[in-house]
Amino acid sequence: LERWRVAVLPGDGIGPEVTAQAVRVLEAVAAHRGVALEVREGLIGGAAYDAVGRPLPDETLDLCRASDAVFLGAVGGPKWGALPADKRPEAALLGLRKALGLYANLRPVTPFDALLPASPLKSAYLAGANVLIVRELTGGLYFGEKRRTRTPEGEEEAVDTLVYRTSEIERVVRRAFELARGRRKRVTSVDKANVLESSRLWREVATRVAAEYPDVELEHLLVDAFAMQLILNPRRFDVVVTENLFGDILSDEAAVLTGSIGMLPSASLADGRFGLYEPVHGSAPDIAGEDRANPLAAILSVALMLRHTFGDEAAAAAVEDAVKRVLESGVRTIDLAEPGDPVVGTKAMGDRVVAAL
Amino acid sequence: LERWRVAVLPGDGIGPEVTAQAVRVLEAVAAHRGVALEVREGLIGGAAYDAVGRPLPDETLDLCRASDAVFLGAVGGPKWGALPADKRPEAALLGLRKALGLYANLRPVTPFDALLPASPLKSAYLAGANVLIVRELTGGLYFGEKRRTRTPEGEEEAVDTLVYRTSEIERVVRRAFELARGRRKRVTSVDKANVLESSRLWREVATRVAAEYPDVELEHLLVDAFAMQLILNPRRFDVVVTENLFGDILSDEAAVLTGSIGMLPSASLADGRFGLYEPVHGSAPDIAGEDRANPLAAILSVALMLRHTFGDEAAAAAVEDAVKRVLESGVRTIDLAEPGDPVVGTKAMGDRVVAAL
């Protein structure tokens, strides 16, 4: 592409601050590549609710649809906590995922050597770990029927429904296999097939898809066993594919491998090259506006955008390498700092990365 | 009680070996207490399937119902992996839980100082951690309606149903608060209230129950955040209460805090004092019959039986202390051994614990 059209949705809390640094990095890459960058901002989350009464305005959806990629900062905060579920900032995330068909959520977890001391795990368990979690993002309990009823005895009862159909499983598992081909050629499919019917279907479909990829190895693991093995033996895993809620839990668990959730980027992909990119961390309202947030997850999300939407692997790797070198130089945002480390703010960290590029 | 009636279900794989050591410890305690111990064995799991064609024979259920407590070794193995779901060994666990009303699954996670070197976590994060996970065991996705259908477009579709009613939540949450009163007086209720209707009901009921326990503090945490905090900051938690599938995942994750799943006991309690006690680990068919299994989780499960069914806190603490002293003496089963440690077998480890008592 000679023109990169990016919708930018800064959102709430520290969202705007980390987004600003991510956009600077994107601008630097575009300038270097001689590509025209068209950045257009939209409202999302609590900021959108305050402005127009809805967390996901139609104009924002239209803007996303008219773009090649979407960058999202973060949404949510106590200010909007008492609103009904469909007005809450988080509803905007679920709405975007469904409306834009973002069915494959990629969360690469790669500990940076320079941050190993900050991890709760012993370095010997971590060094060399490189796990890519692929979470199904538009199905399962998130989007199944929900209801509140009364039992014949007059008790309250709440019901959620976990539904998967073949095509939903197939496309995300296929994506995992495609990604594994460019990596260490192992896919771990995580389910609870000893209890759930949806997991039994998941396992059947994964096994069928695997037959199309004889060069990639497939293993099935139960979700409880995986939750343990992920910490005991992270190097054992390459690409991990799982359903929506398991992926939500396991990818946050995997965050501990990096030492800080402030380091984790994500990509949410639709068919083709369209994707939404966002840091995994939340809006951290307690430190918003104080220039204390770690912008590296946001910046690493830009690397994912370069890789998955713009197909520019060299630029993606350059951004990741710049982050690595900045960390090796010793500077840290407050969330990563050990006693004695030189601490910098959000903007200064962005400066360092841009300079290292 | 002057008579302890215990149903013993050794099961499959290493089940019989670890059960034998657990029963020896129970016998030693009963002898010391001057209590008549009535141990009666029953069939369960693959062993029961091989003998009578069903993993949970009626005679076994009757035996359990005629006892004060049940001890279970482990069930399952590849030999029975291809059977239909309702014949598989694991079906016996679900059947026992439902038939005996074992709604509160307790999994205490207490790292032993002597084992800190074996944990993947840095000792600084672990020392002093002491978490009691209380998992709801007879509701949720495990027991809701399941079905396989076809969509109008002819695709296969699988459905599981997550159902909770007020009384199911209330009794397990109340149990968690009662347990917290005897500990550090903090309850963390884990849910996914930003997405699931059943979690919103869970949160409402937990908040209501908390009002009856003004001396105990309640915090709500989302399951994804908890999965991370459990590793980053395990000392922050005292009693954790959660629904069935979340509890399955999180308690296996918590196992990493101890360095080995071979150390984790569990209790599954009904109303009153009746309970089923079992090690958290599985049947490990690969090492069955080799006198290599770690019997400490089984032995620590006997301590839980003494505490929760027989109300003998002194005896429970004595068993736990004996295990602690044996570990401090340096002996290890193979799963716990670091290079240079003196390694003992299943039976010899049982000898040491009985001797230390």
Ligand SMILES: CC(C)[C@H](C(=O)O)[C@@H](O)C(=O)O
């Ligand atoms: C905010 C919440 C609805 C969301 C989710 O559960 O998907 C978040 O945890 C995430 O992982 O993006």
Ligand SMILES: CC(C)[C@H](C(=O)O)[C@@H](O)C(=O)O
């Ligand atoms: C074997 C399986 C059905 C069981 C469960 O999921 O409850 C096991 O993992 C457990 O935790 O006891």
